[in-house]
Amino acid sequence: MKIMTNYSNAIKGLLGLLKGLKITGVEFFKPQLTIHYPRKEVTNLATYRGHIDLVAKEDAPLEPKCIICGKCAEVCPSACISMEMHVKGEQSFASPAECRTITVGHGIEIPFSGLRLPPAEVIERELDSFNLDYNYCSLCGLCVQICPVGSLTFSKDSYLAGTARKNFEFDLLQRLRERSRRSSQTTTAQEKR
Amino acid sequence: MTPSDNTTMQNILSGDYYTNNFTLSPAAEGDTLVLNLGPQHPSTHGVLRVVVELDGEYILKAEPVLGYIHRMHEKMGEVKTYAQYLPNMGRVDYLHALAWNWAYVAAVEKLAGVAVPLRAEYIRVITCELNRISSHLLWWGAYLLDLGAFTPILYAFADREKIMDILQIVTGSRLTYCYYRFGGVSADITPDFIDMTREFVGYMRDRLPMYKTFVTENMILRGRCVDIGVLSKEMAVRYGATGPVLRGSGVAHDTRKIEPYSIYDRFDFDIPVGKNGDAMDRYDVRIAEIQESLRIIEQALATLPAGDYLNPDVPERITPPKGEVYFAVEGARGKIGIYIVSDGGIKPYRLKLRAPGFSNLHLFAELSQGTILADAVSILGSLDLVIPEIDR
Ligand code: SF4
Numbered sequence: 222m223k224i225m226t227n228y229s230n231a232i233k234g235l236l237g238l239l240k241g242l243k244i245t246g247v248e249f250f251k252p253q254l255t256i257h258y259p260r261k262e263v264t265n266l267a268t269y270r271g272h273i274d275l276v277a278k279e280d281a282p283l284e285p286k287c288i289i290c291g292k293c294a295e296v297c298p299s300a301c302i303s304m305e306m307h308v309k310g311e312q313s314f315a316s317p318a319e320c321r322t323i324t325v326g327h328g329i330e331i332p333f334s335g336l337r338l339p340p341a342e343v344i345e346r347e348l349d350s351f352n353l354d355y356n357y358c359s360l361c362g363l364c365v366q367i368c369p370v371g372s373l374t375f376s377k378d379s380y381l382a383g384t385a386r387k388n389f390e391f392d393l394l395q396r397l398r399e400r401s402r403r404s405s406q407t408t409t410a411q412e413k414r
Numbered sequence: 415m416t417p418s419d420n421t422t423m424q425n426i427l428s429g430d431y432y433t434n435n436f437t438l439s440p441a442a443e444g445d446t447l448v449l450n451l452g453p454q455h456p457s458t459h460g461v462l463r464v465v466v467e468l469d470g471e472y473i474l475k476a477e478p479v480l481g482y483i484h485r486m487h488e489k490m491g492e493v494k495t496y497a498q499y500l501p502n503m504g505r506v507d508y509l510h511a512l513a514w515n516w517a518y519v520a521a522v523e524k525l526a527g528v529a530v531p532l533r534a535e536y537i538r539v540i541t542c543e544l545n546r547i548s549s550h551l552l553w554w555g556a557y558l559l560d561l562g563a564f565t566p567i568l569y570a571f572a573d574r575e576k577i578m579d580i581l582q583i584v585t586g587s588r589l590t591y592c593y594y595r596f597g598g599v600s601a602d603i604t605p606d607f608i609d610m611t612r613e614f615v616g617y618m619r620d621r622l623p624m625y626k627t628f629v630t631e632n633m634i635l636r637g638r639c640v641d642i643g644v645l646s647k648e649m650a651v652r653y654g655a656t657g658p659v660l661r662g663s664g665v666a667h668d669t670r671k672i673e674p675y676s677i678y679d680r681f682d683f684d685i686p687v688g689k690n691g692d693a694m695d696r697y698d699v700r701i702a703e704i705q706e707s708l709r710i711i712e713q714a715l716a717t718l719p720a721g722d723y724l725n726p727d728v729p730e731r732i733t734p735p736k737g738e739v740y741f742a743v744e745g746a747r748g749k750i751g752i753y754i755v756s757d758g759g760i761k762p763y764r765l766k767l768r769a770p771g772f773s774n775l776h777l778f779a780e781l782s783q784g785t786i787l788a789d790a791v792s793i794l795g796s797l798d799l800v801i802p803e804i805d806r
């Protein structure tokens with residue numbers, strides 16, 4: 222009797238294995254799911270959230286919307302953002318002292334600087350550089366969310382690669398200007414044609 | 415070996431603190447072998463180390479050693495503002511990141527008295543359940559990989575990829591999500607998201623029978639799981655096990671039902687439980703949970719209200735009043751708890767994370783006693799451990 226159940230169990234088990242093999246066999250002849258990068262690329266990059274980028278003003282493609290409030294630098298958990306600026310009309314970074322450079326670096330007090338700049342109407346200022354240290358960015362999106370004028374957005378740079386830390390330190394202001402110049406060049410080239 | 419003689423040259427050369435201070439099992443007769451399973455071992459998923467004492471193939475004693483991937487998440491909570499801590503939550507348990515997201519934001523919301531719009535609650539339920547399915551799928555593939563079956567993980571990844579595509583639409587990332595915010599979520603769901611999720615629910619339902627014939631009924635798998643690592647109800651409760659590990663032993667404890675948070679009381683779903691508490695039961699519970707999550711998602715999509723996805727009145731810099739709060743949610747691995755003490759400042763005074771994997775892991779020492787080494791691997795896999803969560 223025991224032998225009989227053993228046999229029937231073995232047969233059942235074998236049948237189960239055959240069923241499994243059948244599934245593998247059917248799957249084998251289905252179209253491949255893997256996308257062979259770099260010969261092909263995935264199609265859903267539009268929703269990808271890469272490192273942040275500045276957004277240009279609608280009427281001045283070389284200037285960012287940024288009003289240099291410093292909120293993004295302050296909220297960033299990893300102190301990725303820092304910026305340099307000068308007071309409008311003053312070339313040297315003179316007074317007022319608290320408005321020269323936002324020094325939100327890798328200090329001991331991890332990212333919170335407690336520094337709030339006076340509103341733009343009080344002291345007009347211009348951006349010299351807007352630095353992103355992408356090495357530390359965790360793509361949390363807090364900076365994009367907090368920006369009061371919508372000056373930050375996510376880039377679609379999903380294939381970003383580099384061999385050194387330096388490759389991931391960006392001046393976003395420069396990037397914005399280069400991007401605008403390039404796009405204006407292509408539009409003028411198109412107009413000429 | 416006693417701690418006193420661990421300074422002799424031979425002992426210094428023969429291992430680190432843990433091996434030198436490993437007390438041999440009293441049951442040991444004659445020669446036994448002390449072996450390190452991990453910290454780099456295919457079956458320990460991440461950097462878990464288990465010091466095992468073997469008598470032939472049989473395990474006399476097993477001792478998990480932790481700390482290889484400790485990142486001081488709790489301490490980090492004390493030096494960051496409430497909002498700045500959000501990205502950490504995607505990295506404690508990277509497989510069910512949204513459950514941790516949820517536990518943290520809900521704890522802060524409770525403490526600060528922030529209201530969450532109804533639509534945001536629905537979005538949270540849908541995304542969190544999707545994430546739960548993807549976590550269970552990965553466990554499924556990885557567990558079978560531990561047991562020596564390579565193909566299933568490819569199926570699991572093909573399905574998991576669909577979930578990641580869906581979640582990428584709203585979160586922008588594919589693994590370490592940082593999506594929930596105090597008072598809602600960071601982006602509204604799109605019509606695309608809803609369509610793809612609907613499609614996925616149907617697709618996954620068709621897929622599960624295939625999983626069953628392909629793997630669950632496979633005699634080799636059953637041989638490796640049935641009656642292996644039998645965890646009694648009492649022992650599971652004694653160790654504070656939660657999640658599928660506890661439910662596999664027949665205790666119908668699910669935070670979503672027992673202490674319904676958010677809007678879980680509006681949905682009709684069951685808590686799958688096992689009978690024997692063996693590895694097969696834990697396996698079955700997880701597969702059944704995928705079904706239940708699909709049910710919840712379907713209901714949530716059908717009744718999704720319009721409205722805000724984020725409470726517009728939440729201040730930029732949240733400062734909860736003085737006090738303390740505990741909030742628990744049900745993650746894919748069990749009960750996730752966040753305990754926050756606030757002194758009224760901009761940063762938490764103290765933050766404690768309760769990781770389900772921590773309790774679930776410590777069962778292993780007792781559960782693996784007397785089993786053969788190959789079965790211990792099966793038991794370890796059936797506990798579904800995520801080491802970054804255990805070490806925090
Ligand atoms: S996405 Fe997050 S980590 Fe990255 S720069 Fe913005 S705030 Fe900092």
Ligand code: SF4
Nearest residue numbers: 287288290291293368
């Ligand atoms: S939050 Fe926006 S406006 Fe303010 S400094 Fe950052 S980018 Fe500029």
